[in-house]
Amino acid sequence: MTDPAAPLIVADRICRDYRLPRATLWGPRPVRSALREVSLTVHEGESVAVIGESGSGKTTLVRILLGLGTPTRGTVTFDGRLVTGTPRSRMLWLRRESGIVFQDPYASLDPRMTAGQIIAEPLRALDIPGNHQDRVAEVLDQVGLTRDSVERYPNEFSGGQRQRIALARAIAHKPRVLVGDEPVSALDVTVRAQVLDLLTQLRHELDLTLVIVSHDIGLVQGMSDTVYVMTDGSVVESGRVERVLADPQHSYTRKLLASVPTFDD
Amino acid sequence: MTSPLIERTDAAATAGARLRRVQPTLVLAILVLVVVLAWAVAPGFFTPVDPVQGDAAAALQAPSFRHLFGTDATGRDMFSRTVYGAIHSLSGAIIAVTVGLVLGTLIGVLAGSIGGVADDILMRLVDVLLAIPALLLALSIIILLGFGTTNAAFAVGITSVAAFARLVRSEVVRVRHSDYVEAAFGSGGRYLAVLVRHVLPNSLTPVIAYAALHFGTAILAISTLGFLGYGAPPPTPEWGLMIAEGRNYVATSWWLTTLPGLVVVLVVVSANRLSAALASRR
Secondary structure: OOOOOOOOEEEEEEEEEEEOOOOOOOOOOOEEEEEEEEEEEEOOOOEEEEEEOOOOOHHHHHHHHOOOOOOOEEEEEEOOEEOOOOOHHHOHHHHHHEEEEOOOOOOOOOOOOOHHHHHHHHHHHOOOOOOHHHHHHHHHHHOOOOHHHHHOOHHHOOHHHHHHHHHHHHHOOOOOEEEEEOOOOOOOHHHHHHHHHHHHHHHHHHOOEEEEEEOOHHHOOOOOOEEEEEEOOEEEEEEEHHHHHHOOOOHHHHHHHHOOOOOOO | OOOOOOOOOOHHHHHHHHHHOOOHHHHHHHHHHHHHHHHHHOHHHHOOOOOOOOOHHHOOOOOOOOOOOOEOOOOOEHHHHHHHHHHHHHHHHHHHHHHHHHHHHHHHHHHHHHOHHHHHHHHHHHHHHHHOOHHHHHHHHHHHHOOOHHHHHHHHHHHHHHHHHHHHHHHHHHHHOOHHHHHHHHOOOOHHHHHHHHHHHHHHHHHHHHHHHHHHHHHHHHHHHHHHOOOOOOOOOOHHHHHHHHHHHOOOOOHHHHHHHHHHHHHHHHHHHHHHHHHHOO
8 A cells, every 4th residue: 555664553652541449538549551651563464463461451452553442642553544532433444444353252242143244244334335245155254154154143153153253254344454352262272273273364365464462472373473572561572473482581471481381392 | 274163052942942941820921911901902892891880779799790890889890890991001001111111211321321421410310210209209290290090100100210221221331341342343333323233232131121020010000099099080990099999898898909909910910920031031
């Protein structure tokens, strides 16, 4: 689109503070910083992983990247356009460019809608031209679900299948960026591997830029190009995956790597 | 990822089995409500006797095959009056539930979806409404609007607005923070569209169950107002009024109060049973 060397998503020193309830009657309201000066860059076609334990601010970060949350300070630009400070109603262009998959496939699908309606949701909401039914059938193939899934409700599917529906919804409108907020951590180990394979496969087939948030550093190998390690609202280490895995600089990254179960030594 | 996954979870199958299992009390409750509904729609089909014209020669007769519920002091057939009274109680209850449901849902959705200061203001108003005893509130409204069945029903509806508003608000808040609503916004859904497509349908199940429960309560409340003389004027065969008229004879002619009273109790209990069934169906 623009200069190919220019990054697609740039987050510049984002902070997000939450004001907590007063601890004492007259005292000031304490502030908890979920994000402290987090900067992040995603290039077109790149696969980026944000790794950190729960409470490290990674979900807050992806919400802000997609304009679903607002930072206290700092800016986010997407393809050169400012995301932060834009009202939600004027962010349809960003919705067209992005799709999101949430952690819990049991909570992220409306129980009163059929899989077909769920997957067609972005097509309908964004007024994507073309035959929506055909497109839904096409995405179902891409995520490995049968076409008769269209008429069925979420409670008729298993966890892995539901996550495939969520994935189908996220890519139905052909976004450039797919964001996953812990997309596999609610799934059991074998299903998890399948969904991860599917993510990688879709990324190559559809030339997607991938931003995956996870608590599991074991996931980045073979999947991501760049990794950001977060703890307590700050990025403590970032870089190419091979470099970070082979030569972690920060003690927290080393701690994370040590906790990954391996078969060989 | 070539092999399509086709195994189905058995959640759908068990839900079907639960629906198919016949619950005798539920069947009985629905039967009672259907019969009363039929009374309201076609009272002439159930009794040939006029509910208002009395036969002075047959005053204060005990229940018999000729007069199933006996007769009152002016010789009017009590069964006929009960049958003809169904329309007053049912239409009153429907008005009351509609008023409560519509206004309550409106306030609850506004408070729950806007949040912030609007939520605080609306819910504090609801708290004020809840603080006034229902009967007192209903009587005050009737005095403002004037006596009559419709006004009494409207007043009973107003007294339930607060409870509906609270329930709807809590449901809307719960659904609004769910992942699928977030996902709908993430898919480009606009505020109102998400509210109508996702939040409302998923909030209303417990509200419908509560409406059924309130249907029974409303019949009772309307009868109470009729009993106190704030509802339909005599000689309307309204259930509460009939019970009130019979209470002077309670020592000698028990059927005047007891039998219409039993009908009221049956209808209220049936509505409660139906409400419980609706609430457990998710």
